[in-house]
Amino acid sequence: MRIALLLLGLLAFACDNKKCDPSPAGEACGVANPVENLVWLRDRITELKTNNAELAKYFYVQQSTYQGQTVFIFGNCCPFCDSIFLVRDCAGNTLDIASGSVDGATTVIWKAENSLCTFP
Structure with a gap:
């Protein structure tokens, strides 16, 4: 049952064709707060x-x-899930790359209030 819920959650991250403007310095995808200002990202969360x-x-x-x-x-940090980490661009399109292929520092921009994940 939990695996099915996880798969449904991953399917919820369907592609969205909205485009973003290039980002000025200090912004991501042309917005100061992507979690709040990118509609597709806010909706997926x-x-x-x-x-x-x-x-x-x-x-x-x-x-x-x-x-x-x-x-x-x-x-995710799910201890009982076999997962694929999705990588998306500013428009919400899934990129065909592994999460380990990113070349910049990673910053957690959202986690659940009751998150069980720990980050270095």
Whole structure:
């Protein structure tokens, strides 16, 4: 059952074709707060918290760069899940890269209030 919920959560991160403007210094995807200001990202986080309330404590979103562009990594620290970490661009498109391929520092930009994940 938990695996099914996890898979449903991952499917909730469907592609969105909204485009973003290039980012000025200090901003990501042309906005100061991507979690609040990128509609597709805010919607995916809301879906994750709502549709997977029991598992939400294991999920997080990180921001990084890949080949000079801002990317968002949807990951989890679920101890009983076999997961693929999705990497998305500013428009919400899934990139065909592994989360370990990002070339910038990663910053956690969202995790559940009751998160069980720890970060260095």
